Amino acid sequence: xxxxxxxxxxxxxxGLLLLFAVSILIFAGTQIxxxxxxxxxxxxxxxxxxxxxxxxELGLNEPALSxxxxxxxxxxxxxxxxxxxxxxxxSSAIASRLANTLFLASVAAVVSVPLAxxxxxxxxxxxxRWPDKMISAVTLASIxxxxxxxxxxxxxxxxxxxxxFPSIATVYDGMGFGQRLMTVxxxxxxxxxxxxAHMMRMTRAAILNVMQSAYVETAELKGLTAFDxxxxxxxxxxxxxxxxxxxxxxxxxxxxxxxxxxxFVYPGMGQYLVDHVSKRDVPVVQACGLIFAAFYxxxxxxxxxxxxxxxxxxxxxK
Amino acid sequence: xPENSTSPLLEIRDxxxxxxxxxxxxxxxxxxxxxxVSLTLQKGKVxxxxxxxxxxxxxxxLASMAYGRGGVxxxxxxxxxxxxxxxxxxxxxxxxxxxxxxxxxxxxxxxAFNPAHRLMDQVVEAAVVHGVASxxxxxxxAKSLFRKLSLPDPDNIGxxxxxxxxGGQLQRVMTAMALCSEPDxxxxxxxxxxxxxxxxxxxxxxxxxxxxxxxxxxxxITHDLAVVAQVSDEIMVLxxxxxxxxxxxxxxxxxxRQEYTNQLVSVHEIEHQEKPPRETPLxxxxxxxxxxxxxxIDVLKDISVxxxxxxxxxxxxxxxxxxxxxxxxxxxxxxxxxGSIEFAGRTLPSRLAERTRDDLRELQMIYQMAxxxxxxxxxxxxxxxxxxxFYFGIRGRERDARVEELLDKIEMGHGxxxxxxxxxxxxxxxxxxxxxxxxxxxxxxxxxxxTSALDPLVANGILxxxxxLQAEEDVAYLFITHDLAxxxxxxxxxxxxxxxxxVRYGSKSKVLAPPFDDYTDLLLSSVxxxxxxxxxxxxxxxxxxxxxx
Numbered sequence: 127x128x129x130x131x132x133x134x135x136x137x138x139x140x141g142l143l144l145l146f147a148v149s150i151l152i153f154a155g156t157q158i159x160x161x162x163x164x165x166x167x168x169x170x171x172x173x174x175x176x177x178x179x180x181x182x183e184l185g186l187n188e189p190a191l192s193x194x195x196x197x198x199x200x201x202x203x204x205x206x207x208x209x210x211x212x213x214x215x216x217s218s219a220i221a222s223r224l225a226n227t228l229f230l231a232s233v234a235a236v237v238s239v240p241l242a243x244x245x246x247x248x249x250x251x252x253x254x255r256w257p258d259k260m261i262s263a264v265t266l267a268s269i270x271x272x273x274x275x276x277x278x279x280x281x282x283x284x285x286x287x288x289x290x291f292p293s294i295a296t297v298y299d300g301m302g303f304g305q306r307l308m309t310v311x312x313x314x315x316x317x318x319x320x321x322x323a324h325m326m327r328m329t330r331a332a333i334l335n336v337m338q339s340a341y342v343e344t345a346e347l348k349g350l351t352a353f354d355x356x357x358x359x360x361x362x363x364x365x366x367x368x369x370x371x372x373x374x375x376x377x378x379x380x381x382x383x384x385x386x387x388x389x390f391v392y393p394g395m396g397q398y399l400v401d402h403v404s405k406r407d408v409p410v411v412q413a414c415g416l417i418f419a420a421f422y423x424x425x426x427x428x429x430x431x432x433x434x435x436x437x438x439x440x441x442x443x444k
Numbered sequence: 445x446p447e448n449s450t451s452p453l454l455e456i457r458d459x460x461x462x463x464x465x466x467x468x469x470x471x472x473x474x475x476x477x478x479x480x481v482s483l484t485l486q487k488g489k490v491x492x493x494x495x496x497x498x499x500x501x502x503x504x505x506l507a508s509m510a511y512g513r514g515g516v517x518x519x520x521x522x523x524x525x526x527x528x529x530x531x532x533x534x535x536x537x538x539x540x541x542x543x544x545x546x547x548x549x550x551x552x553x554x555x556a557f558n559p560a561h562r563l564m565d566q567v568v569e570a571a572v573v574h575g576v577a578s579x580x581x582x583x584x585x586a587k588s589l590f591r592k593l594s595l596p597d598p599d600n601i602g603x604x605x606x607x608x609x610x611g612g613q614l615q616r617v618m619t620a621m622a623l624c625s626e627p628d629x630x631x632x633x634x635x636x637x638x639x640x641x642x643x644x645x646x647x648x649x650x651x652x653x654x655x656x657x658x659x660x661x662x663x664x665i666t667h668d669l670a671v672v673a674q675v676s677d678e679i680m681v682l683x684x685x686x687x688x689x690x691x692x693x694x695x696x697x698x699x700x701r702q703e704y705t706n707q708l709v710s711v712h713e714i715e716h717q718e719k720p721p722r723e724t725p726l727x728x729x730x731x732x733x734x735x736x737x738x739x740x741i742d743v744l745k746d747i748s749v750x751x752x753x754x755x756x757x758x759x760x761x762x763x764x765x766x767x768x769x770x771x772x773x774x775x776x777x778x779x780x781x782x783g784s785i786e787f788a789g790r791t792l793p794s795r796l797a798e799r800t801r802d803d804l805r806e807l808q809m810i811y812q813m814a815x816x817x818x819x820x821x822x823x824x825x826x827x828x829x830x831x832x833x834f835y836f837g838i839r840g841r842e843r844d845a846r847v848e849e850l851l852d853k854i855e856m857g858h859g860x861x862x863x864x865x866x867x868x869x870x871x872x873x874x875x876x877x878x879x880x881x882x883x884x885x886x887x888x889x890x891x892x893x894x895t896s897a898l899d900p901l902v903a904n905g906i907l908x909x910x911x912x913l914q915a916e917e918d919v920a921y922l923f924i925t926h927d928l929a930x931x932x933x934x935x936x937x938x939x940x941x942x943x944x945x946x947v948r949y950g951s952k953s954k955v956l957a958p959p960f961d962d963y964t965d966l967l968l969s970s971v972x973x974x975x976x977x978x979x980x981x982x983x984x985x986x987x988x989x990x991x992x993x
Contacts, residue, residue, distance in 0.1 A: 340555035347509060348570040349543030362560035438559055438605045 129443055133434050141427040148419040149201070153194050156408050167210055184210070201416065207409040211402065216413050220398070224417065226297060227387075227394035230310050231379035234317035239372055242322050246329025246368075250356055253334065262330075265323035277316045277389040285312060295390040313390040317383065321375040328371035332364035339363075366433035373429035380425075381418045452484040453526065453628055453661050454508060460520030461503055461512070461685075477503050477516060478685045487628070490655060490662045492676035492693070494669055494708070496899035497870070500685040501665045505631040508663065509546050510538055526628060543570035547622035551634040553614035557606035563617055564602030571625040582624060589620035592657065593650045612643035616650050623658055630655075632664045636671060640762040640926065641970040648674060648972075649983050667899060669708055670972035673697050674979040681705050697974050707901060709974065714907060714933035718952045721937070724789065725750035726920050727774070727888055732783035734773050743769045744780070745944045751937075753887060754918040758931040758952075760967075761941035767924045770941070771890045774922070775807060788887065805835045808881035812893035814873035818865045824851075824876050825861035831883040850879040853916075854909065871902035875909065882913065890922045895930060907933055928971045932956070940964050 164180040165172065181187055185196075200207055206216040245265070249258040268276065285293035291311040301309070336342065337360050345359040384396035391397075395414060402410040434440055461478035478500040485491050493501040507518055510530045523530040525545060533541055547570070550556040558566060568582035577585065583602070590598035593616040606614060615635055622630045635651065636644040652675050655662055666672050672679055672693075679696040681688040681704065689702045700706045727750070734744040744766050751757040759767050772778040774785055776796035785792045787806065793799050808831075811817040818827055828847050832838040838846060848858045854875040865873055874894060881889050891910070895903035911934060914921065923934055931938060931952075938955040940948040942963045948955055960968065969982055 340550060340552060341558040343513070344548070344550065344556045344566075345558070347511060347542050347548045349539035349541065349574060350569075351539065354573075359558050359560075363558070436560075439607050442605050442608060444608055 130434060130440055133440065134431050137427055137430050137434070141423050144423050145416075145420055148423070149198060149416055150194070152412055152415045152419070153190075153197065156412055157190055159406075159408075197412070206413040209402070209407055209410050211405045211407045211410075216410055219410075220395070220413060220417065222299075223393060223395050223398045226392065227380060227383060227396065229297075229306065230313055230317070230383065230387075230392065230394060231376070233307065233310055233314040234321070234379050235376055237314065238318040238321050238375070239325065241318070242325035242372075243329050243368065245322070245326045246333065247353075247356055247361070249326065249330045250333045250337065250360075251352060253330075258330075261326065265326050268319040269323035273316055273320050273385050274389055276319050277313070277386060280312050280316055281389075284315075293390070295392040297393060310392070313383075313386050313392055316386050316389075317379055321378060325368075325371055325375050329364070329368050332367040333360050336360040336363045362436070365436045369432045369436075370429045373425040377422045377425045380421045451527065453487045454483075454485040454663075455524040456481065456483045456504070456508065456521065457524075458482055458521040459504065459507060459518070459523065461500070461507060461516055462519045463514075463516045476685060478507070480521070481682070481685070481687050482521075483680060483690070485629070485661055485663065488659045488661055489678070490664055490676040492672035492679040493663060493665045493682060494667065494672050494679055495682035495688075496667060496901065498684065499682040501667075501682055502633050503685075504682075505633055505663050505665050506548070508629065508631060509542050509548060511542070540574055543574040544576060544625055545627055546629040546631065547625065547627045549615075549618050549622050549630060549632045549635050552638050553618040553635075554606065554611055554638075556618060557614060559606055561605075562602065563604055563606065563609070567602060567617065567621040567624055570621075574625060576625045586620060586624050589623050589654070590617070592654060593617075593620055594646070595620075610643075612639050612647050615639065615647050619651055619654060623654060623660065626658075627660060630660055630662045632662055634666050637666065637668070641928070641972075642762060642966055644671075645970045645972070645979070645982060649979060651675065652979065668972065669697065670974040670978075673974055673976055674972060681708065694976060697976070714904065714911070716911065716933050716935075719752075719755050719936045721750075721755075721951070722752040725786075726753040726788060727751040727922070728786040729770070729774065730784050730786060732770075732773055732780045732785070734769060734778055734780040736769075736778070742781070743944050744773060747773075747783070747946055749939050749946060749949060751888070751920050751922060753920050754914060755936040756914065756921040756923050756934050758923045758925060758935035758938045759941060760925055760928060760931050760938060762926060762967075764943075765941040766944040767926075767941055768892055769944075771809070771892055771922065771924060775809065775890065801835065805831075805884045806887050807890065808884050808886040808888070809890045809892065810874070810877050810881050810894045812896050814870065814877045814894075814897075815865060817877055818873065820865050822864075823861065824863050824865070824868075827865075827876060828879045828883055831880060835884050846883070850883055853882065853913065854879045869902075870898050871905060874898065874906055878906075878909065878913070882917065882919070885917075886919060888920045888922065890924070892924045893926070894923075896925065896927065903930070910934065928968060940967065 164177045164184065164186065168176055168180060185193060197207065204217060206220065208214065209216055209219065245261050249261045252258045281293045284290050292309060293312065295309050295313050297306055297309055333356060337356075342355060342359055345355045350358070380395075383394060384400060386392070387394045387396040388400065395417070399411065399414040402414070459478050459481045460476065462474050462476050464472055465475050466472045481500070481504060483491065483504075493504060495501050503513070503516060506513055508523055508525065508530065510518070510523065510533065512518060518531060525541070528537075528541075530538075530541065557563070564583060564586060567586045568577075568579060571577045571582040571585075572579050576582070586602060587598050590601055595601050595613055595616055601609065601613075601617070609617065619630075619635070632651065636647050639647060648671065654660075655675070662675075664672055664676050669679075676693055678691065679693050680690045681696065681702070683704055689696065689700065689705045691701075696705060697709055700709055729747055729749050732744055732747045733742050735742050747766075747770060749757060749759075759770060761767050769778060773780050776792070776794065776799055779794040785794065787803075792803060825844070825847050828850050829843050832843050832846050844861075847861060851858055851860060856872065856875055860868075860872070860876075865876070868876065877894075895906050898906065907930065910921065913919065921934070923931075925931060935952045937951050938949070939946045940955065940963065948961055948964045955964070956968075969986070972978060
């Protein structure tokens with residue numbers, strides 16, 4: 127077990143290091159953006175004195191390094207700063223947005239991951255026959271269409287024509303779970319269609335790759351059923367690559383939902399970010415960037431650790 | 445043909461197997477892999493199927509389970525097992541047949557076991573799935589089989605994963621896996637080919653005992669006649685998917701009726717006269733110690749050997765003994781921690797990057813896997829012509845003329861110049877690699893297991909060619925091999941390696957004459973001889989020795 131623990135600890139340390147590096151990049155990136163924050167807050171008609179006062183108030187005259195460290199120190203204590211445009215505390219504003227985004231992402235993930243893997247298994251079982259071809263055709267078509275197009279098509283048919291689900295996904299505090307599910311049904315369906323093909327194709331490719339191996343032939347020559355051969359002998363050896371692509375897509379569900387949130391007017395992180403980018407609200411952009419990065423790194427870390435844990439050579443050394 | 449009694453266990457009649465091939469640049473077409481082969485096998489008997497690669501041995505073996513590997517189709521004939529037509533069994537019937545009545549033991553157990561599951565789960569799987577035994581009964585039987593096959597710690601070895609046991613042990617576990625569901629027939633497909641000789645003999649004895657004790661019948665597939673002579677009652681010789689000869693084991697190896705069988709029986713008889721050492725060695729490896737990646741484990745320990753111009757030094761040992769690592773140290777791919785490589789009277793820089801182009805030219809290599817040692821997108825002419833350009837700057841018509849000369853030397857026609865590696869046979873590929881090495885006009889060629897991947901007859905041709913070229917070009921060979929028979933045919937001097945050290949070194953006549961050290965004795969006594977009863981003799985003399993110690 128020692129080797130596995132060491133490898134996992136190593137990954138975790140690397141993840142933290144990477145997150146630290148990302149924080150530097152985000153901070154540096156927002157510093158070199160053109161324009162002056164004070165100017166954009168006060169507008170073109172501001173007097174030089176007012177500008178100078180505001181700069182002082184915001185700490186913009188301090189050297190970049192000390193501003194970075196005070197920002198980092200705030201982050202570590204859970205203080206993301208205050209929004210320049212509204213003066214509100216970013217942490218509390220983001221909390222509800224993030225919860226909304228994670229809810230939407232989870233609903234999409236709970237549907238899409240098992241569905242993608244199941245479709246991948248079916249595609250392998252009937253490879254090069256009509257079920258495989260149909261699954262590939264449909265999922266590839268859905269990934270090829272831009273998500274706003276899928277979103278509007280769904281709104282037109284399912285919301286407007288059939289009126290099964292609402293077209294605008296407004297959620298508010300105190301909403302029941304069932305009602306929430308109804309509300310996010312369409313954006314979740316859109317996201318599912320977008321991520322399905324990638325995961326399904328990778329599942330299919332990873333398992334087909336394993337199907338070439340001698341131990342699958344051994345299993346076939348034991349007289350197992352075709353589905354048992356795939357489930358018991360091929361799938362366990364294909365977990366690592368599958369988890370990898372699943373995590374990439376989960377990260378996309380959190381980080382890449384901007385367009386879908388805007389289409390369905392969903393109050394999540396994506397919309398929040400887009401709003402504040404246009405207001406040049408640097409602290410909010412920095413905070414959102416870092417949270418997205420943390421999710422991305424965290425999920426990929428999970429994929430790495432799963433790959434380590436599912437490798438019998440590492441789990442059971444000689 | 446041996447006489448048949450009534451109702452055999454397995455009867456194959458006029459078996460015809462085809463496959464569609466897709467050669468580059470040609471229209472796909474069907475080829476015949478097995479062409480009208482018939483055989484019968486009685487209960488509890490062992491039939492050896494022997495032949496070179498492409499003879500259809502494995503295909504026939506798998507056909508007895510109605511299985512076609514990689515798009516192979518059974519297009520004609522009948523396969524009857526226990527009175528039932530296997531080819532008409534249907535999906536359900538086939539499944540129970542494969543798990544219960546006939547089992548398969550593959551060449552590489554290391555690849556044939558699923559790395560994700562414990563051995564026991566895999567060993568009992570078929571017996572449990574097909575209702576031969578309950579899980580508990582099957583495990584009990586598996587343990588007693590492990591004991592019978594003399595596996596270490598039989599009660600607990602099943603808890604291990606495949607990567608946790610050695611290759612020889614895995615091969616025995618695979619045999620236990622086949623026996624676990626009490627089949628009537630086992631197809632052994634080259635079960636000892638991937639093992640070292642010293643391991644092979646134990647596995648062979650274990651398989652033979654298990655067959656005798658359980659009364660299971662077997663099809664034993666191999667290319668090694670000496671091995672099959674130890675285990676089988678009858679032998680069937682196949683070539684190009686057709687039957688050549690079928691008879692009792694004694695008749696086949698003592699009185700072969702067909703010319704081809706005779707060639708197989710007498711394959712290793714190359715007479716090679718040992719040359720006396722010259723005054724100064726061409727290559728002198730002095731006290732070389734080396735480790736990979738600066739690690740603490742020395743893969744080579746204080747190696748010192750000499751090789752004279754125009755002669756052959758055979759480096760022989762099992763896998764993991766450090767043979768190929770020695771080649772890497774000499775070529776500069778692995779700079780030694782200590783010691784030096786002297787070549788033609790001077791010390792070679794230990795690192796490849798510090799060697800001059802002429803140093804590189806003097807030392808060429810030929811590898812075991814000829815197909816991966818050549819760029820598949822280059823023609824034979826380009827491959828052989830490359831060293832001519834690189835070392836001598838020879839181009840254009842002169843280069844073409846030299847390439848043709850080299851093709852003459854390796855006894856291949858000039859027409860091969862425009863062919864691609866994929867269009868060549870295994871032996872032809874290795875010849876092209878030899879020509880490429882010769883093109884540099886080296887004084888030393890390192891041959892790393894160059895005949896190991898080839899069929900015996902083809903390997904023999906390569907050995908003869910190498911000897912002829914040595915006489916013509918006065919080139920020295922460092923010949924790395926695990927095969928002692930090859931050593932006898934080609935070497936002038938021999939170094940026996942074991943766990944990174946040279947345990948015996950000297951002229952061929954000295955190394956191969958008693959008194960032997962323990963390891964060389966073990967190595968020599970493990971090489972199967974084409975003689976019925978050799979296995980029992982070898983095993984019992986080994987037991988007596990260990991009892992005597």
